[in-house]
Amino acid sequence: MRKLVIFISIFVFLSSFFGCKSQETEKQVNSWDRDTLYQTSIYKALSEGVFTGDKTILEIQRYGDFGLGTFNDLDGEMIAFDGQFYQIDEKAQAFQASEDVKCPYAIVTFFDPDSNVQINEPLDFNQFQEFLLSSLPTENLFFAIKVKGLFPYIKIRSIPAQTKPYLKLNEVLENQPTFEFQDVKGTLVGFFVPTYITDINTPGFHFHFLTEDKSSGGHLLTCQVESADVEIDQISKYHIELIQSEDFYKIDLQ
Numbered sequence: 001m002r003k004l005v006i007f008i009s010i011f012v013f014l015s016s017f018f019g020c021k022s023q024e025t026e027k028q029v030n031s032w033d034r035d036t037l038y039q040t041s042i043y044k045a046l047s048e049g050v051f052t053g054d055k056t057i058l059e060i061q062r063y064g065d066f067g068l069g070t071f072n073d074l075d076g077e078m079i080a081f082d083g084q085f086y087q088i089d090e091k092a093q094a095f096q097a098s099e100d101v102k103c104p105y106a107i108v109t110f111f112d113p114d115s116n117v118q119i120n121e122p123l124d125f126n127q128f129q130e131f132l133l134s135s136l137p138t139e140n141l142f143f144a145i146k147v148k149g150l151f152p153y154i155k156i157r158s159i160p161a162q163t164k165p166y167l168k169l170n171e172v173l174e175n176q177p178t179f180e181f182q183d184v185k186g187t188l189v190g191f192f193v194p195t196y197i198t199d200i201n202t203p204g205f206h207f208h209f210l211t212e213d214k215s216s217g218g219h220l221l222t223c224q225v226e227s228a229d230v231e232i233d234q235i236s237k238y239h240i241e242l243i244q245s246e247d248f249y250k251i252d253l254q
Helices: 002-030 043-047 057-063 125-134 169-173 246-250
Strands: 036-040 066-070 077-081 084-088 094-096 105-109 115-119 142-157 178-193 204-211 217-224 227-235 237-241
Touching (some): 043 105, 043 169, 066 178, 066 204, 077 204, 125 217, 142 204, 178 217
Parallel strands (some): 036 237
Antiparallel strands (some): 036 105, 066 077, 066 105, 077 084, 142 178, 142 227, 178 204, 204 217
């Protein structure tokens, strides 16, 4: 009988302990504000050649289901929407990203659109950006933007994996592979970032593209839009986690 009492006491203690830990973890997850732009590292570090990060796709997914970025060694482009994360290789071919792959730079949020506008006439790239700007209530906040539609022309890039010692980003981009599509349907995923965020993020519009069949895509360079559904999510909170590595510690960001 005494053994039974001891067993029951231990069981109750362990149940209470793990129950508390479970509740604590759940509380941490639930306390994350969906109206937050989460970013790993800063653009200045990426531009200076810090191409190795410490956050996995699995970790990044905790902070958003929509966003873009790149992968360690600058191995292609990352695009995420509808909760799915894709990696686009140097041939512009897309596939679902592995949960354990790491990113040196990524920005994500939980996409909860606040407004919706339609594009019903052909627009060139400048007209497209002007249309988006006119659809924003201010240029002093962040916005997540999803554009799903028909593109008579679109030009994208996807960078091949780099090896150490890394070049700076602008040197890598001098030989970037580019790809062109005609009359293609697909989705642009991106953000508008205020100009005062220079060095931390890229000011203005930044988009990645994925075809409707989710087989191809890349970083948007230019496009024409014939018709599209545009969803806009206004974001007022910004959270950054910096890379903890020797590369980041030693890079000159002054």
